[in-house]
Amino acid sequence: MNDQLKVKLIKEDAKLPQYANPGDAGLDLFSVEEKIIKPGEFELISTGISLELPPGTEAQVRPRSGLALKHGITLLNSPGTIDEGYRGEVKVMLINHGKKEFKVEKHMRIAQMVVAPVTRMNVIEVEEISDSVRGEGGFGSTGW
Numbered sequence: 001m002n003d004q005l006k007v008k009l010i011k012e013d014a015k016l017p018q019y020a021n022p023g024d025a026g027l028d029l030f031s032v033e034e035k036i037i038k039p040g041e042f043e044l045i046s047t048g049i050s051l052e053l054p055p056g057t058e059a060q061v062r063p064r065s066g067l068a069l070k071h072g073i074t075l076l077n078s079p080g081t082i083d084e085g086y087r088g089e090v091k092v093m094l095i096n097h098g099k100k101e102f103k104v105e106k107h108m109r110i111a112q113m114v115v116a117p118v119t120r121m122n123v124i125e126v127e128e129i130s131d132s133v134r135g136e137g138g139f140g141s142t143g144w
């Protein structure tokens with residue numbers, strides 16, 4: 001996997017995704033618009049960018065913990081999936097779990113995007129699957 005993330009600015013005033021610090025996993029995504037999100041509601045926010053991801057990768061759009069902690073703002077579809085072949089505008093579905101109206105400002109950092117390798121599988125239908133130690137236990141089967 002190469003490390004070149006090709007980004008096209010497709011709207012006026014759009015900004016390139018940015019790592020806030022060296023060593024950060026997530027590239028911050030910027031809103032290209034202003035929008036109000038009422039308590040309990042969600043809005044699709046434009047970033048004004050489209051991507052060409054390196055072959056064999058995806059981008060995961062994740063919430064910013066600061067927005068979640070301070071304002072109850074997170075992602076409706078967390079994590080959002082950006083497919084390698086997607087050439088449309090990257091958009092972010094923000095939901096307001098807080099009690100107050102939230103104003104998304106233009107150029108606000110609304111989410112972060114982590115580029116990750118993808119393992120593509122060949123799906124094979126079989127009659128039997130092998131036993132394992134866990135077996136069918138799940139959903140708290142190992143206790144607290």
Ligand SMILES: O=c1ccn([C@H]2C[C@H](O)[C@@H](COP(=O)(O)OP(=O)(O)OP(=O)(O)O)O2)c(=O)[nH]1
Pocket residue numbers: 061077079080081082083084086089090091092093
């Ligand atoms: O938060 C997101 C999630 C998705 N997308 C774009 C990129 C992704 O490649 C495409 C499709 O997303 P997904 O596969 O999650 O949605 P779907 O409902 O399965 O739509 P589709 O049938 O187009 O795959 O939408 C975004 O811009 N932001």
Ligand SMILES: [Mg+2]
Pocket residue numbers: none
């Ligand atoms: Mg899909």
